[in-house]
Amino acid sequence: MSKKAIIVGASSGIGKALAIVLAQRGYKVGITGRRGEMLDEIKTLYPEAIFPMVSDATHPDAEKELDSLVTVLGGLDLFVISAGMGVLNKALDYSIENATNQLNVIAFTKMVNWGVHFFEAQGHGHLANISSVASRRGGRLTPSYNATKAYQSNYFEGVRQRFYKLKLPIHTTDIRPGFVDTDMVQGSGIFWMAPKEKAAKQIYKALQRKKAVVYVTKRWALIAFIFSNMPKWMHKRM
Ligand SMILES: NC(=O)c1ccc[n+]([C@@H]2O[C@H](COP(=O)([O-])OP(=O)(O)OC[C@H]3O[C@@H](n4cnc5c(N)ncnc54)[C@H](OP(=O)(O)O)[C@@H]3O)[C@@H](O)[C@H]2O)c1
Numbered sequence: 001m002s003k004k005a006i007i008v009g010a011s012s013g014i015g016k017a018l019a020i021v022l023a024q025r026g027y028k029v030g031i032t033g034r035r036g037e038m039l040d041e042i043k044t045l046y047p048e049a050i051f052p053m054v055s056d057a058t059h060p061d062a063e064k065e066l067d068s069l070v071t072v073l074g075g076l077d078l079f080v081i082s083a084g085m086g087v088l089n090k091a092l093d094y095s096i097e098n099a100t101n102q103l104n105v106i107a108f109t110k111m112v113n114w115g116v117h118f119f120e121a122q123g124h125g126h127l128a129n130i131s132s133v134a135s136r137r138g139g140r141l142t143p144s145y146n147a148t149k150a151y152q153s154n155y156f157e158g159v160r161q162r163f164y165k166l167k168l169p170i171h172t173t174d175i176r177p178g179f180v181d182t183d184m185v186q187g188s189g190i191f192w193m194a195p196k197e198k199a200a201k202q203i204y205k206a207l208q209r210k211k212a213v214v215y216v217t218k219r220w221a222l223i224a225f226i227f228s229n230m231p232k233w234m235h236k237r238m
Contacts, residue, residue, distance in 0.1 A: 004073040006030040006066065008057055008111055009083025011038035013182035014130055017200035018080065023049035025204070030069040032057070033083070057083045057107040063114045070118070078207065079115040080128040081108060086145040086184055097144040104148030109155065116159060119170045128173040128207060129156055133220050135176060136227045137235060153213075160212060171210045175203055178220030192219060 004027065010019045011033030022029045023046040031039055032055040039052035051072050055065040070076050085103045089096045112127065119125030134142070135149035156174040163170040179185055179193040194217045206214035215221040 002026050002028050003077045004028045004030070004070075004075045005078035005080065006032070006069055006073070006076060007080045007082055008032050008055075008066075009081065010042070011035045013082070013184060014177065014180055014196055014199055014203070015080070015082030016042060017196040018082065018203055019050065020045065021197075021200045021204045022078075027078075028073050030073050032065070032069070057111060058102050062107065062110065066111075066114055076118060076122075076125065078126045078128065079118070080130075081111050081115075082130045083107070083111075084130060084184075086132075086134075086142055088141050089143070090141055092143070100144040100148055104145070105151050108148075108152055112155060112159060116162070116170075120166070120168060124169045126171040126173070126207065126210070127156075127159065128175060128203075130175045130177065130203075131156070133176050133178045133215065133224045133227065136224050137230070140238075171212075173207055173211055174213045175206065175216060176213065176220070176224065177216040178223060180216070192217070192223075 005022050007015045007019050007029065009015045010031035019029045019031050019042060028049055028051065030051045030053060031042060032053050033039055034054065034056050036054040039054065043050045043052050051069065053065055053069045055062055083103060085100050087096050115127045119127060129152055131152040132149040134146045135153040137146065139146040153174050156172050160172045177199055179190050180196050180199045181193050182196055199216045202216045202218065215224055
């Protein structure tokens, strides 16, 4: 029987690329996002495998919409959160900070809680989130982005510990990309930018291996190490 996955935030970017990889490998994939026409386009590529649902993760009905999507799929084995916001905010405009927090922290927590309760009731499953290498340190150009990604990685550590203590075969994967060529990345000449298709294949492999943490692409583990261990006096000058 085919495995079932839901990707929250799969109308574009990494979520879309991962939905395609999963569909090509026999999964039934529920995809969400606010832009229905983009979700429908993905459905036309794999009509038998892709099940779109227009859903805003920040909306109070988001959990009910996930319940409906599970019913449509006929179950759930893998739940991936790829919805995220990251905008350059040199002027420190509070409305940008607040919108980032609403999606990357408030809605993220709601989605993770939904997934945790679903998989605990079921007794098995796999929960994954796309955080970022940016989770490792603060950043002056995108302070809320880096901070919310640190929250996400830290939250996943807590959830991982919870499943371990409960002795349940529920896996977690914290996916930490560097730069991936999607709408979110602004600017040109960005170093080590990976095509989203390559990133999605590496994410799929990590999910198959049930890795707790994965850097995408692999070389970004080095940057994350340097970033994490950089002395404070050096970091503040960046
Ligand atoms: N690209 C990178 O270099 C990079 C690096 C590190 C981490 N990441 C992370 O990867 C994840 C995916 O980003 P991406 O690069 O693939 O960018 P993207 O192409 O902009 O994708 C973001 C996805 O999130 C969805 N989304 C946004 N707000 C939503 C909401 N309120 N409710 C439901 N879905 C929502 C968008 O769909 P709609 O607009 O249709 O709602 C879209 O499908 C993010 O968490 C991002 O922080 C990206």
